[in-house]
Amino acid sequence: MSEYDISEIEKLADGKLPWTRVQEIMRLPKDTDRFFKWLRILQSRVPWPDRILLPLTTALFVVEKEDGRRIVKCRCGHEFDDYRVNWKLHALVYVRETEEQMREVYRGREMPDPNWVQIREYYCPGCGTQLEVEAVPRGCPPDFEFLPDIDSFYSQWLGQPLGGQPYQFEDRTQQVIEQWAREDLAG
Amino acid sequence: MVVGRATLKEQAAEYDKLFRETGCLFGLTELKRKKEDPGTYEAVWHMLLNAVNTGWAVGCKVSSSPIAVEGGDAVWCLHVPTGEVVCSSRGITAHPGLLSMLIRRMIDHEYEVDPGINPGDIFENNDSHFGGIHGPDFQTVVPIFYNGELVAWAAAVSHVMDAGFVMPGSIGFLNPDVFTDGISFAMEKVGEEDSYYPWYEKRIRTRTRIPEWVLGDARGRLAGCLTIRQKFLELVEKYGIDYIRDVLKEYVEDGRRFSLSRVRTQMIPGIMRKSNFKDLAMKGKRVILPHQNIDVLFNLPMRLEITGDGKVRFSLKGASGWVPFGENLTPEALRSAAMNAFSHMVGFEMFNWGIMASWELEEPPPGSWCNPYPQNYFAATGVGWAPAVMWLSSMYEMFGRLYYSRGYVEEVAAGAATTMTAEFSGFNQYGLYTAGLTLEQASNGGPARAIADGETSAWCIYTPNADFGNAEVSELYYPIMYLGRNIEPDSGGYGKYRGGLGHTAVWMIKNTPGIEYQCGCAGLRSKIVGNHGMYGAYPSWPDRGSYAIDTNVKELIEQKKPLVHERGDPEEPDLAKNIKARILETNAVAPFVTPAIMHEYDIILHPISGAQAFGDPLERDPELVRNDLNNGWTREWVARDIYGVVASYDADAKEWVVDLEATERRRQAIREQRKARGIPFRQWWKQEREKILRRERMDDAVKTMWATACELSPDYGRDLKAFWKLPEDFDFRS
Numbered sequence: 001m002s003e004y005d006i007s008e009i010e011k012l013a014d015g016k017l018p019w020t021r022v023q024e025i026m027r028l029p030k031d032t033d034r035f036f037k038w039l040r041i042l043q044s045r046v047p048w049p050d051r052i053l054l055p056l057t058t059a060l061f062v063v064e065k066e067d068g069r070r071i072v073k074c075r076c077g078h079e080f081d082d083y084r085v086n087w088k089l090h091a092l093v094y095v096r097e098t099e100e101q102m103r104e105v106y107r108g109r110e111m112p113d114p115n116w117v118q119i120r121e122y123y124c125p126g127c128g129t130q131l132e133v134e135a136v137p138r139g140c141p142p143d144f145e146f147l148p149d150i151d152s153f154y155s156q157w158l159g160q161p162l163g164g165q166p167y168q169f170e171d172r173t174q175q176v177i178e179q180w181a182r183e184d185l186a187g
Numbered sequence: 188m189v190v191g192r193a194t195l196k197e198q199a200a201e202y203d204k205l206f207r208e209t210g211c212l213f214g215l216t217e218l219k220r221k222k223e224d225p226g227t228y229e230a231v232w233h234m235l236l237n238a239v240n241t242g243w244a245v246g247c248k249v250s251s252s253p254i255a256v257e258g259g260d261a262v263w264c265l266h267v268p269t270g271e272v273v274c275s276s277r278g279i280t281a282h283p284g285l286l287s288m289l290i291r292r293m294i295d296h297e298y299e300v301d302p303g304i305n306p307g308d309i310f311e312n313n314d315s316h317f318g319g320i321h322g323p324d325f326q327t328v329v330p331i332f333y334n335g336e337l338v339a340w341a342a343a344v345s346h347v348m349d350a351g352f353v354m355p356g357s358i359g360f361l362n363p364d365v366f367t368d369g370i371s372f373a374m375e376k377v378g379e380e381d382s383y384y385p386w387y388e389k390r391i392r393t394r395t396r397i398p399e400w401v402l403g404d405a406r407g408r409l410a411g412c413l414t415i416r417q418k419f420l421e422l423v424e425k426y427g428i429d430y431i432r433d434v435l436k437e438y439v440e441d442g443r444r445f446s447l448s449r450v451r452t453q454m455i456p457g458i459m460r461k462s463n464f465k466d467l468a469m470k471g472k473r474v475i476l477p478h479q480n481i482d483v484l485f486n487l488p489m490r491l492e493i494t495g496d497g498k499v500r501f502s503l504k505g506a507s508g509w510v511p512f513g514e515n516l517t518p519e520a521l522r523s524a525a526m527n528a529f530s531h532m533v534g535f536e537m538f539n540w541g542i543m544a545s546w547e548l549e550e551p552p553p554g555s556w557c558n559p560y561p562q563n564y565f566a567a568t569g570v571g572w573a574p575a576v577m578w579l580s581s582m583y584e585m586f587g588r589l590y591y592s593r594g595y596v597e598e599v600a601a602g603a604a605t606t607m608t609a610e611f612s613g614f615n616q617y618g619l620y621t622a623g624l625t626l627e628q629a630s631n632g633g634p635a636r637a638i639a640d641g642e643t644s645a646w647c648i649y650t651p652n653a654d655f656g657n658a659e660v661s662e663l664y665y666p667i668m669y670l671g672r673n674i675e676p677d678s679g680g681y682g683k684y685r686g687g688l689g690h691t692a693v694w695m696i697k698n699t700p701g702i703e704y705q706c707g708c709a710g711l712r713s714k715i716v717g718n719h720g721m722y723g724a725y726p727s728w729p730d731r732g733s734y735a736i737d738t739n740v741k742e743l744i745e746q747k748k749p750l751v752h753e754r755g756d757p758e759e760p761d762l763a764k765n766i767k768a769r770i771l772e773t774n775a776v777a778p779f780v781t782p783a784i785m786h787e788y789d790i791i792l793h794p795i796s797g798a799q800a801f802g803d804p805l806e807r808d809p810e811l812v813r814n815d816l817n818n819g820w821t822r823e824w825v826a827r828d829i830y831g832v833v834a835s836y837d838a839d840a841k842e843w844v845v846d847l848e849a850t851e852r853r854r855q856a857i858r859e860q861r862k863a864r865g866i867p868f869r870q871w872w873k874q875e876r877e878k879i880l881r882r883e884r885m886d887d888a889v890k891t892m893w894a895t896a897c898e899l900s901p902d903y904g905r906d907l908k909a910f911w912k913l914p915e916d917f918d919f920r921s
Contacts, residue, residue: 013596015638015684015808022638026597030453038594054455055592057722058637058683058802089872092865097884105681105829106716108757109774110728115886116466116484117715119726123865128858130723130803135716137484137889139879139919140462141910142868143719146588148457152495157451171458174909177872181912184873 002031009034010041035158048077053162054148059129060087062150068164070150078126084172086144091131092123097138147171195294195304195337199269212271212544215440220433231426231434232537235274238418239263242341243276246411251403252348253664257656258626261345261404263411265419265435266290268337271540273435276411279344279650280530282324284523284543286342289318289326293374302376306332309378309409313350314371315568316560320520321513322350322369322569323357327408331416333423338432341412341419345404348623351394352513352569353475355612355622358707359569360467360778362513363476368567370394381413396612396622442541447497449533450545453598454589456493461581463487465574466714466888467512473780476511482714483510484888485556485574486896488903489581493589499546501525503578505903506552508895509559513569514708516557520568521575522548527649528579532586532600552899576606576648576710580718583634584799587721596637601686601721602799603648604631606710607730607777609692609793613702613784616666625665625692625793628709630655632679632687632797635724640811641687641798643674648710655690655795666699667791671752675794676820680717681829682724683802688820689795691754695740696791701784704791706732708778714888717796724800725829732777733762733792737769740788754792762792805831805854809845816843831857876911882919893919 004012004025011017012025042061043052050063050073062083063073072080072087080087096102096119102111105119112119112135120134120142134143149169155161193201205214221228242263247255254260262278270290272283289312298304310328313319319326323346331339351369352359362368370390377387383405391405392398423431465485474480486507492500509515526543535542554562556574580603587599612622630653633646647653658669671693679686696702712718717727733754743750743766755761760773768790770783785791812832815821826832833849836842882890897904897919908917 012638022597030595032452034594089868091868092862093868093871094861094865105725106728109731110757112716112729113714115884116889123861125862128861130861132723133720133725135719135726136462137464138885139893141907143460143462145461146457146459148455149495152456156495177910180869180872185912
């Protein structure tokens with residue numbers, strides 16, 4: 001089984017390894033301790049102490065707060081909600097739905113038809129990182145790209161159960177929508 | 188347990204039962220041959236691989252059609268007697284699963300009894316109702332007997348250049364129904380004693396436009412299968428039938444185990460969702476039947492669930508309705524296509540049926556584009572691939588996300604390119620009628636990685652054998668001359684890492700009394716963008732074609748004036764700047780057939796897409812942007828406005844120079860602009876809900892798509908309406 005020095009994994013993730021070495025790593029059986037080394041690398045790069053449980057994107061992580069809550073947090077420190085709620089509900093969103101708005105990115109023959117598709121850009125309210133871009137027709141709910149079953153992952157797959165009370169594995173996005181509906185759409 | 192000499196049907200039923208009971212294919216809870224002698228086990232595997240790849244080489248060369256000879260767009264396989272594929276050659280590896288299901292279907296239909304399965308028999312199918320994916324993909328199956336017993340099958344698929352559709356060629360997006368889906372072979376015995384029946388040739392000669400190429404492909408498929416049979420029987424002689432019989436099954440079970448172990452050690456349990464769409468805008472264009480004068484948007488949602496115990500399930504809940512075009516697909520074909528993408532991303536040591544047995548695909552909504560027959564048994568499947576390959580793009584991205592989270596960054600792929608085909612039909616430079624596909628689309632840009640840009644013009648979703656063939660050879664097949672085959676700048680989206688770039692072919696029609704160009708859909712997007720970006724990247728742009736008919740190119744050549752070699756600026760294209768023509772279109776929404784016959788000196792610009800990008804473009808290394816500027820692979824305004832890179836051209840040194848400090852200031856300013864223009868999601872949700880209720884900026888195609896998706900998958904519809912708090916009886920169409 002392969003095993004790599006953490007500094008080599010860091011170089012790999014940063015795109016700094018020679019391509020021939022990357023190909024070699026692709027060909028070899030995977031290193032089984034990669035995830036924990038990956039967490040160490042990511043943890044060393046954020047300016048806050050909360051424990052990273054899982055990276056969701058290049059900027060977002062599921063973290064465990066001191067009080068045991070598991071939330072989504074940006075590398076800049078901005079905190080979203082419970083990780084079982086689609087983090088997009090707590091992001092800033094900018095939607096390109098007119099030709100003028102689209103032209104800033106897509107010109108002439110490169111422009112899609114605004115009656116068929118809108119370009120949704122999701123930004124971190126803290127640092128302005130563009131976290132995701134969706135290209136969807138009106139009516140499409142935002143994709144909840146990944147709802148991880150964190151407890152099963154740590155206990156059954158990694159053999160290292162997380163402490164505390166296990167979280168119920170469920171999508172809680174709709175609960176937030178229901179609350180908003182009660183507060184914003186009343187009457 | 189079946190006692191004595193079981194029929195194939197009994198064997199298959201027994202294997203299914205054993206799989207249900209033990210969770211292992213063929214009930215193989217142990218791989219005894221592998222355990223006893225791993226060296227021989229491995230060696231025989233490679234000999235079998237060699238046999239099928241020799242079949243591929245022989246078959247492609249025997250075939251005379253450009254798609255096989257020049258593009259290698261075919262595949263040869265070896266199967267166990269009950270159909271499960273053991274190993275596959277290089278080529279179009281989306282088909283081995285379908286070939287397995289075809290053999291199983293023949294067994295289920297008791298072909299052993301009628302018409303009988305004998306040494307030297309040849310069976311063929313291209314009908315979606317019986318295991319085909321679309322008409323041009325002809326499937327050939329040959330039983331392999333040893334001492335009177337059926338011990339294996341050799342099988343092949345090749346894509347013929349003309350399938351006898353209502354329109355010439357093999358990309359039948361215009362087919363309105365099965366009656367226009369061309370020549371049909373429905374699980375038929377088409378030959379015996381290693382020869383095709385005389386009627387087989389007659390049918391091809393009367394029902395395809397270029398029978399020599401179609402018959403050449405038939406001979407190629409058969410030659411490849413007979414090559415496999417010969418090599419396989421040599422191995423039987425060498426290692427003994429008992430050993431070979433055992434290891435064939437062990438290889439398949441081994442494939443399943445490998446796939447399962449990869450999921451457990453490299454993925455993460457949970458639920459993933461990815462929306463995905465595909466347009467087919469035909470309103471106002473040339474169509475076959477009046478009811479096709481419509482625009483269509485497909486909903487191609489993917490839901491992936493990986494359970495804590497490692498089970499993998501895909502769902503297409505929410506898929507929109509079947510369409511009156513050749514872009515419907517059967518669930519069997521979808522499964523086989525998914526086997527290909529799954530194996531790309533999850534990996535394999537032994538590419539075979541075992542991969543298919545390691546995950547489940549929930550039955551797609553009956554009546555949807557991916558399961559049309561319950562509502563419309565005559566739905567056309569002329570190019571069923573089209574929506575399937577677009578749906579599969581989500582699979583790349585989903586597994587890419589899992590790899591990233593798990594730390595295997597070297598395995599990430601951001602999402603696939605699209606497939607816009609070019610077909611010609613008419614009389615060629617030899618005075619012969621020709622119809623068929625160029626190979627341009629078989630070499631897209633590759634998906635961006637988490638650690639590097641995607642490769643340029645070196646990737647194809649339906650074959651790992653990406654190859655657009657030689658321009659000079661294509662010029663021999665078709666009456667065209669290449670004026671350009673250039674990398675298209677910025678065609679791989681905008682991101683920290685961009686997708687591999689596509690290229691644009693520029694053709695001048697030459698030496699023909701007249702020819703038609705069909706800009707076909709084998710998985711393109713033209714009204715909407717290429718797909719999503721991943722982790723904050725912008726998607727690649729829509730596929731659009733260009734052409735000029737009745738041009739002044741002859742005069743321009745005589746006057747030695749500039750022609751057109753690339754697309755140029757998207758708002759001031761080279762075609763419009765340099766060429767005058769009676770009909771000139773620089774921004775044609777695809778797919779389409781040109782409105783008039785094309786003649787010498789007419790021009791076509793056919794772009795092939797790049798793939799999806801990865802990450803926020805503001806995080807792209809300025810040095811990569813500088814490199815792209817120097818190569819002509821990105822444009823100044825993109826570098827400045829999308830990547831936030833402040834660069835200037837040094838005319839003396841003939842290269843771009845980046846001001847790093849100014850770049851950092853500009854990038855920070857763009858981030859602040861984002862924060863200023865972005866609004867809280869909650870506020871947008873409330874505004875957007877009102878716009879949905881008013882159906883604002885929703886083309887009829889969008890409304891119809893949502894309506895059929897909600898009708899065919901009621902729980903999907905309930906969830907969608909609940910998110911926006913729409914009335915339960917809200918009808919998107921009214």
